[in-house]
Amino acid sequence: MQQGEKISVAIRVRPPIRQELVRGSQWKLGARTIALYNALGAPVLGQSYMFDQIFTKDATNASVYEIHAKDLVLSGLQGFNGTIFAYGQTSSGKTYTMRGSERDPGLIHRAICDVFSTIQSILDREFLIRVSYMEIYKEEINDLLAPENRKLRIHENSVRGIFVAGLREEIVSSPDQVFEFLKFGEAYRHFGKTNMNVYSSRSHTIFRMVIESRDKKNDGQDDALDAVRVSTLNMVDLAGSERIAKTGAGGVRLKEGTHINKSLMTLGT
Numbered sequence: 355m356q357q358g359e360k361i362s363v364a365i366r367v368r369p370p371i372r373q374e375l376v377r378g379s380q381w382k383l384g385a386r387t388i389a390l391y392n393a394l395g396a397p398v399l400g401q402s403y404m405f406d407q408i409f410t411k412d413a414t415n416a417s418v419y420e421i422h423a424k425d426l427v428l429s430g431l432q433g434f435n436g437t438i439f440a441y442g443q444t445s446s447g448k449t450y451t452m453r454g455s456e457r458d459p460g461l462i463h464r465a466i467c468d469v470f471s472t473i474q475s476i477l478d479r480e481f482l483i484r485v486s487y488m489e490i491y492k493e494e495i496n497d498l499l500a501p502e503n504r505k506l507r508i509h510e511n512s513v514r515g516i517f518v519a520g521l522r523e524e525i526v527s528s529p530d531q532v533f534e535f536l537k538f539g540e541a542y543r544h545f546g547k548t549n550m551n552v553y554s555s556r557s558h559t560i561f562r563m564v565i566e567s568r569d570k571k572n573d574g575q576d577d578a579l580d581a582v583r584v585s586t587l588n589m590v591d592l593a594g595s596e597r598i599a600k601t602g603a604g605g606v607r608l609k610e611g612t613h614i615n616k617s618l619m620t621l622g623t
Contacts, residue, residue: 364407364422368447383408415454419464427465430565431472431481433583438465439590441618452591462561462589466532469563469587478571484523484564485532487539491557492613497521498539498559523564536561558617561589592618 365388367381379392386408390401407422426436438461440448454460473481487498488506497503500522510516526532543559569581 362406362422362426364409364418365403365405366409366413366418366447366451367411369411371445383410415451415458415460415464418451419461423461423465424468427468427587428472430563430585430587431469431476431567433567433585435586437588437590439588439592441592441621444593449591452589462536462591463533465587465589466529466563469565470529476567478569479567480570482566483526484566485526485535486521486523486562486564487536487559488518488521488562489543489557489559490617493617495521496542496557498542499524499535501542558593559591561591563587563589592621 367383367388379390379398382389382391386406387402387404388408389403390398392398409418409422423438426438430436440451442448450460452460452462454463469483489496489498494504495506495508495518497506497520503520503522506518506520508516509519524535526535539559543557563586565583565585565587567583
């Protein structure tokens with residue numbers, strides 16, 4: 355991975371659900387393009403898009419990670435910041451991609467395992483890993499590792515840059531330890547049922563790994579070139595954009611959906 359900013363965008367197509375099969379139009383995939391065709395089989399003008407990578411409905415989380423995410427994760431061990439996030443409408447499979455299943459673990463699980471296994475093979479540096487887990491629910495930041503810490507504020511200074519004040523960070527030394535923290539945090543995340551998804555994410559979540567490493571050969575001389583590296587890896591599972599007419603949302607669900615759409619519109623802008 356080259357130094358500097360790099361943005362790579364991939365599309366993952368999930369298998370269609372029943373109500374989607376009766377539609378007249380459909381999306382067709384190319385090697386790096388996706389285009390909308392009408393019921394007569396003709397392309398719809400202005401509805402063709404190109405991306406860095408397209409994963410078909412047969413793609414696994416393993417293949418998505420190896421092709422699209424692994425290099426970014428491992429660059430974190432070299433001192434580069436990175437962010438992986440899943441973006442799309444509700445019920446499109448974002449949380450499955452990020453969290454996965456027992457048979458096919460998601461990108462977060464695979465990234466954690468890769469970080470720790472790679473550290474074992476780097477003999478000339480010592481590492482310190484800190485993790486945090488937060489959600490953005492109705493435009494408020496809640497700490498999923500310390501549920502009592504709610505409505506946290508974002509701050510910025512010259513030393514730490516942009517940070518969330520009061521967010522708990524835990525020092526970890528193994529994948530299993532991280533998975534336990536994630537399991538704890540998931541119990542406090544907001545989910546709900548809509549007409550489009552029986553287990554719909556009602557908040558955006560950010561799992562964060564801060565990776566610090568020190569050169570073992572510099573004998574404590576921190577002024578040595580590249581003696582200390584600090585990088586951050588963010589894994590973001592965004593709540594899905596919604597059309598109220600399709601989700602049938604009302605009451606609390608309607609308010610949640612309004613906040614979700616507002617924040618996604620801001621991100622898109």
